[in-house]
Amino acid sequence: MSTMISVENLGVRFGSLEAARGVSFAVEQGASFGIVGESGSGKSTVLRALSGLNPDWSGRMDIAGVALAPKRGRDFFRRVQMVFQDPYGSLHPRQTVDRALSEPLEVHGIADQEQRILQALAEVALPASVRFRYPHQLSGGQRQRVAVARALMSEPEVLLLDEPTSALDVSVQAEVLNLLMDLQERRHLTYVMVSHNLAVVAHLCAMVGVMQGGEMVETLSAADLRAGRASHPHTRELRALSLELEEP
Amino acid sequence: MEILIDNLTIDFPTAQGVSQAVRGVSMKIGREKLGIVGESGSGKSLTARSILRLLPDNAIVRADRLSFDGIDVMAADEAAMRAIRGKRAGLIMQDPKFSLNPVMTAGAQIAEAVTAHTRAGRREARERAIDLLAQVQIRDPARVAASYPHELSGGMGQRVMIAMMLAPDPELLIADEPTSALDATVQAEILRLLDELVSSRGMALILISHDLPLVSHFCDRVAVMYAGRVVEELRASDLAQARHGYTRGLLDCMPTLSHARTRLNVMERDPDWLA
Numbered sequence: 386m387s388t389m390i391s392v393e394n395l396g397v398r399f400g401s402l403e404a405a406r407g408v409s410f411a412v413e414q415g416a417s418f419g420i421v422g423e424s425g426s427g428k429s430t431v432l433r434a435l436s437g438l439n440p441d442w443s444g445r446m447d448i449a450g451v452a453l454a455p456k457r458g459r460d461f462f463r464r465v466q467m468v469f470q471d472p473y474g475s476l477h478p479r480q481t482v483d484r485a486l487s488e489p490l491e492v493h494g495i496a497d498q499e500q501r502i503l504q505a506l507a508e509v510a511l512p513a514s515v516r517f518r519y520p521h522q523l524s525g526g527q528r529q530r531v532a533v534a535r536a537l538m539s540e541p542e543v544l545l546l547d548e549p550t551s552a553l554d555v556s557v558q559a560e561v562l563n564l565l566m567d568l569q570e571r572r573h574l575t576y577v578m579v580s581h582n583l584a585v586v587a588h589l590c591a592m593v594g595v596m597q598g599g600e601m602v603e604t605l606s607a608a609d610l611r612a613g614r615a616s617h618p619h620t621r622e623l624r625a626l627s628l629e630l631e632e633p
Numbered sequence: 634m635e636i637l638i639d640n641l642t643i644d645f646p647t648a649q650g651v652s653q654a655v656r657g658v659s660m661k662i663g664r665e666k667l668g669i670v671g672e673s674g675s676g677k678s679l680t681a682r683s684i685l686r687l688l689p690d691n692a693i694v695r696a697d698r699l700s701f702d703g704i705d706v707m708a709a710d711e712a713a714m715r716a717i718r719g720k721r722a723g724l725i726m727q728d729p730k731f732s733l734n735p736v737m738t739a740g741a742q743i744a745e746a747v748t749a750h751t752r753a754g755r756r757e758a759r760e761r762a763i764d765l766l767a768q769v770q771i772r773d774p775a776r777v778a779a780s781y782p783h784e785l786s787g788g789m790g791q792r793v794m795i796a797m798m799l800a801p802d803p804e805l806l807i808a809d810e811p812t813s814a815l816d817a818t819v820q821a822e823i824l825r826l827l828d829e830l831v832s833s834r835g836m837a838l839i840l841i842s843h844d845l846p847l848v849s850h851f852c853d854r855v856a857v858m859y860a861g862r863v864v865e866e867l868r869a870s871d872l873a874q875a876r877h878g879y880t881r882g883l884l885d886c887m888p889t890l891s892h893a894r895t896r897l898n899v900m901e902r903d904p905d906w907l908a
Contacts, residue, residue, distance in 0.1 A: 424787060424816045525673065554672040554843050559886035559897040566896070581816035588888035588897070611890055626821055627890045630847055 388450075389414040389543060389575040390435070395444040397430050404430040408444075408601045410594050414542075417569065417576040419590030419607075421583055421623065427599040428579045429547060435577065436467045436545050448543065463493050466536035470548035472528035476520040482506075482531050483516045489538040505534040508571075509564060526557035533564065537572075546578040550585060562589060583627040587611060595620045634721075634804040634837060636662040636684055639698035643679050643861075645691060654692075655679050656861040664804075666831060666838040668848035668869065670883070671858035677841050680858070681807050684839075685718050702804070720750045722805040723798030728814040729790025733782040739766070739793040740778025743800060750801030765796040770826060788819035792826070799830065805837045813842070824851050845872070845883045857883070860907050878903050 390412040397405040405427040412418040420428040434442040440455040447453065448465060469475040476485055486502045495501065506513055509530040520528055529549065536544055549565070550558040566589065568574060580586045586593055587607040595603045595617060603617040615621050643655035655676040660667075671677040682688055683699060686706055699706045701717055709717075718724075726732040734742055743762035747753050753761060759778075766774035769792040782790055791811060798806060808827060812820035824840075828851050831838045842848045849855050849869040857865045857880045865877040875881055882900040 423818050555845075555883060556672060556886050556900040559888075559899050562888065563897055563899065581818075583817070584888040584890045587890055588894070608893070611893060623818070624890065626818060630817070630821060630850055631887075631889050631891060632846070632850075 387414050388412070389416075389448065390418075390577065391445075391447045392431070392435065393445040395431060395434060395442060395446060397427070397434050397439060397442045403599050405434070405442075405599045408596075408599075410592075410601065410604055412575055412577060412592070414449075414575055415569070415573045416592065417578065417590035419586035419593045420577065420579045420596060420601075421581065421586050421593060422596035423581065423623075426596040428596045430599075431596070431601075432467075432545055432547055432577060432579045436465065437461065438467075459493065463539040464541050465543040465545065466539060466541040467545040467547065468529075468532050468536050468549050471552045472525060472532045473520070473552070475532055476528060476535075478520055481517050481519055482523075485531060485535050486516075486538055489535060493539050495539065501538065505537055508537065508568070509534045524557075525553050526560055529553060529557075529561050530564065533561075533568070537568070540572075541574070543575045543577070546576060548580050549578065551580065551582065558585070565589060583610070583623055584631065595623065634664065634702045636660070636702075636805070636837075637698050637700045638662075638680070638684070639696060641680065641683060641694070641696040641699060643676070643683065643688065644693040644695075645689075646693070651693075654861055655683075658858075658861075658863055660856065660863070662805075662837060662839065664835060664837045665854060666828070666840065666852040668840045668842065668852035668855040669858060670842055670845045670848050670855055672843055674860075675858040676861040677858045678809050681809065681839050681841055682724070684805075684807070685722055685724060686714055687718070687724070719746065719798075719803075720801045721803055722807065723801075723803045725791070725794050725798055725806065725808040725811045727810040729782065729785075729787060729794050730814070732794060733790055735782050737781075738778065739780055739782065739785065743778070743793065743797045746797045746800040761800065762796070765799055766793070768799065768830070769793075769796045771796075786819075787815050788823060791815065791819075791823050795823075795827065795830070799834075802834070803836060805839070806831065807839045807841070809841045810843070811840070820847075827851070845880070846887070864906060877906075879906055 388411050393409045395405055395408040408431055422428040433439045437457040486505055487498050490498050503513060511530050550561050578589055587610055591607055593605060593607055593610055594601045597619045603620045605615060615624060638658060638660045641655055641658045645652045645654055658680050669677040683694060684701055740762045743765055744758035747758040747761045763774045763778050766777055771777050771792055812823050840848055840852055849872045852869050855867055855869050856863045859879045865880045867875060885898040886900055888897055
C-alpha cells in the first residue's frame, strides 16, 4: 500500500490566532483517518486547509506523492472531494438533484452524463425518481446521500468528510455510515473524517488523530482508543466522557 | 405544578389532505425530569410546545385535556398564556446562534427577561443578569454580560439562553434539543448544568432529543415517540429492558466506543408501528 495523503508540520493562522500548528499525519491509500476534538480544537481547520478551502497555510501537504500548492488546479478537485455536515446548507435549494449531480461532470468535462447520474443515484441507494426533485422534497438522509453522490461524480480517490452524520437522526446516521463503508470498499477511497463523536470516528476509521488547541496531541489506532490504550490525558478525557454517555 | 395532556392530536392541512403530526398523545408530568425522544417529524417538539400553545398558526389542535397547573391551555386567553410563557415555563431552543438577539448584549437580553417578569428596576435587572450568568457557571459573568452573541461560543450562548429562562424562577423548563448544535464535551457540560439547576430549584424539566442514551442519562423517565404517538414509556434506568421495536432499533443502530462492529444495524421499520 502506498501513502495517499501526507501532512507535515501544517500550520494555519487567522490573524493572531494559531488555529493549527505542527500538525502531521499520513493516510495510506484506501484507509480512513479520523480527526476528533472539541469545537475550536482546529480539526475542521486542518480539513479545510487540505481541501483547498483555505489557501493560507504553512508546512507541507502531499496527495499521491505530489506536493499541494495553496491554489489547487482542476485536477486536484477531480481527485479530492468533500462532504459537509449539513446537507440542508450544502445543496442549492433551487437546483434539482439532477443539476447538482451534472455540474461536477460539466466542470470536469466528463461525458456520458445520463448514464453516470443514474449510476451514482443507484450507488448511494436512492431511487431514480429523486433525480428531478429539489432538496426540500427529500429527507435529511436522502439529502446527505445526494451530497455523497455529488462528491463521487468526478470519481475522486479521496473523500474529505466534515461531520457527515452529526446533523442526522441516529437511524439515518447508521445508514449513511454503512453507505460510506460500502463505497470505500467498492472504490478504494481514502477518507479523512472530522467529527466530535468518538464512536462514529472509531467505527469508520482505523486510525484516529486527537486535536486540542490547534495541535494533534495524539495519533492512535481505533482499537487502542477502544481498549483505553491512550497516552495523552485529553484523549483519555474524551474517551471517558464518550463511554459515560453511551451507558444509560 | 402538574401538566396533564390527554389524547392530544395536532393536524396540519396540506395540499394532499390533512397531515397528522401528533395522534392521541397522553402524558402526566409532575416535578420530574422527562425525556421525549424521537426522530425528526415524530411530533416530540409539537407535543412539548403545545403546553405553551406555541404552535404554528395553521395547526389544528384537539385534546380531551391540556392543562398547566390546572389552567386549561386550550381555553386560556392570551394574557393567561403570557403569565405561563417565559414566566412559569421557559423554553430553551436548539441553536443559540438563532435564538439570541444578535444586536443586543447577552446581559441586556437577560435583564429584559427580568424586567418583563418581575418588578425589578433597570439597575437591579442588570445586577440580576450578572448574578444569573454566575449561576449558569460562567466564570467571568460581567464580561459575558457585555458581549454580543457572535462573541460567544456555542456552549456559552446556550448558558446565556438558560440564564434568561431562569430569570423569572420558572416551575418548568422545556429544553428542545438544547445541545444538538454543540460538541460532545460542551453537550455534557450543558446537560449537567441543567440537571443541577433543575434539581436544586425543584423545577420540572422536559428534555427533547433524538439521542436516547444521552437523554436517559439525565432524565428520570423517557417517552419514546414515533410517527405522532408515544410508543413506549419507561424509567430511564430500565432502558435496557425496552420492548418496543423502535426503541430497540434506536439503541441498536448507534455506533459505540465500547463495542466494535463491522456494520451498523439499520432500523427495519415495522408498518405495525404506525397503527
